[in-house]
Amino acid sequence: MKRFFRASAIVALLIFAGGLALYVRSPLQPVVFSAPVSVGLSGDFAANERLAAATIYLQNIGTGPEDIVKGPDGHFYTGYQDGRIVNFAVHDGQVIGGSAKEFVNTGGRPLGMQFDGGGNLIVADAFKGLLSVSPSGKITTLVDYADDPSLRFIDDVDVAEDGTIWFSDVSTRFGLHDYIFDLVEASATGRLLSYLPTTGQTKVHLQGLYFANGVALGPDDNWVLVNETGASRVSRLWLKGPKAGVSDVFIAGLPGMPDNISFNGVDTFWVAMPALRSKEIDSLASYPFIRKLLGGLPAELLVPSDHYGFVIGLGLDGSVKFNLQSGAGIYHTVTSVNEYDGHIWLGSLAMPAVAVLPLPRTKAQRESVN
Template sequence: MLKKIVIGFGVIVLFLFLYLLLYPVPFEPVSWHQMENPGLVEDLAPNNELRNATPILEGYPQPEAIALGPDNRLYTGLKDGRIIRFDHGGINIEEFANTGGRPLGMKFNQQGNLIIADEYKGLISINSTGKMEVLADSVEGTKIKLADDLDISSDGTIWFSDASQRHHADEVLMEFWELQPTGRLLKYNPATKSTIVEMDSLRFANGVALGPDDKYVLVNETVGMRIKKLWLKGPKKGDVEYFQDNLPGYPDNITYTEKGIFWVAFPSVRTGTLEPLYTKPMLRKIAYRVSSVFPPEMPPPYGMIIGYDTLGNVVYNLQDKSGLYHDITSAVQTRDTLYFGSYKMNKAGYFLTSE
């Protein structure tokens, strides 16, 4: 009897060993070294400033990004493909169009067309009557898998991100397990209707914003926890450097205001759960197999929007430790009001700034 118990136990141990070592996982991990999490300290110390925000669009599914239109109304895209518009304060809401995909980052061009980075459709344009045109759904022979955010230069050039060539937004956790740098910063020329890759090897390329006088463009790496700067003019033209590195959270969208502020939305602060395994691909596979049986505890909802000046100094530190506002993905300022959206909340909000 004892012998049977021992054999049975051995079979179970062997099965678990083989499962942890060999069972297929849905990603191909690579090694990557990341600096230690600096945490929320000094200028980024935790606070509850965002709790002073006012909720709007309650009941609307995941209004991710918000853009100000030439009609002085605000526009946002929803999870179900709809684009709605509304007056300041979140009133007089109406449907404007439906992309049939998932509209993410958006801006209006000089002609009054709404340019959208749609997760499934690519880069698209919608005119004032709601007519949609696909501007780009591939680049240099490869499919644009996850068009994410954009900005438009004074000459009409559209800079936009292709977050990943491997996963869609609802699979973003796979990016952290995998760490493959397949994100890209793309440039669309409306005159030639051509798209080129300006920067690649990004770890989930996300927010895009042009700096003052279009001298440079910033692109957020959500999984990379940093913001890169590509110089477009001057003696540094073509150079790439860090605007922010080793951030304590995962940067999503970014917008620039004429007041010289880059607003960066952080859907989450860093958890550190997987970071010790970033240089150990095999152990990440094992950890994933364990997590499928014993799911890890997810970080609590947290809200954070940071305003940086052009030198990278923190000017605004807006957080919500309580999680009333959380998973914030975008922030855009109109005069003294900061509107923000989320990819998980079924609402948006606005915050009155000091300016």
């Protein structure tokens, strides 16, 4: 019996020591949060395999083509994990073989991208800041992390007609390498900012966002949308009219965690969801101490493995027009969706390729056929 109690005491001591080590090592300051209520993969988000029809291109040229944009020169551009931004030629929704060429290497990690009115490629670089790349490939830093310690993770960008650059900062606490800690901590320190090229002024417009991610301006720049990955919702800031300066929720209760968002310029916002909501994190919403201990583990061990493909298209009122999914793993961890010339182009942080498929029928069109 004495041996049993001694062994039990040793085990308890080891567990205590291990927990103490995790607690001390953890950089997290977790807070209690309310997990979003979602209908799951049902109703407007019913599971399907429509995304399995995608065609894969640029295989093994690089890892993680996170965003894809079309330039004024007619070429498409995407950025890779190793800092390269590559352009390639497209005809009728097909990549012309052998056309992919390195445009520039930022020396960082290019994520969201958009062209401005002068033909410059504006890049949200997770390591270098907010960049402007001229048509000749000259890189100019617009917003440098070194000049503003509160900036930790610039993620996505869009450009208004007046030249104002809107961009997101995921967190004031964590960067790209340990981004998962921001989702586990749930302290919601993300922000929506703007940069005015004529004055060089940076302004914070929204704070307290739970993992601020994709950014997209609406029709006539009347509002700007920003995805909150950790909250599974899309928030909106009104820029014009009687509601100017007011923020509200465009859509909430998404069954996935939204990444980038883009506007087709007419009537659809495309939202990429690289993963379904983490049931593990949600189950610990009321247990910050346990999440504090999890923060003592290496960040990569906390990243969920999710090979699900998920894309939705929203109307101007936030209603679901398109619902494209696939569990087959053909193309997954989708981080961007951009519509050009009757096709939608998909980017991914995890895939070694880009994907494209013809613009699908809307929910209303499918129902009218049936």
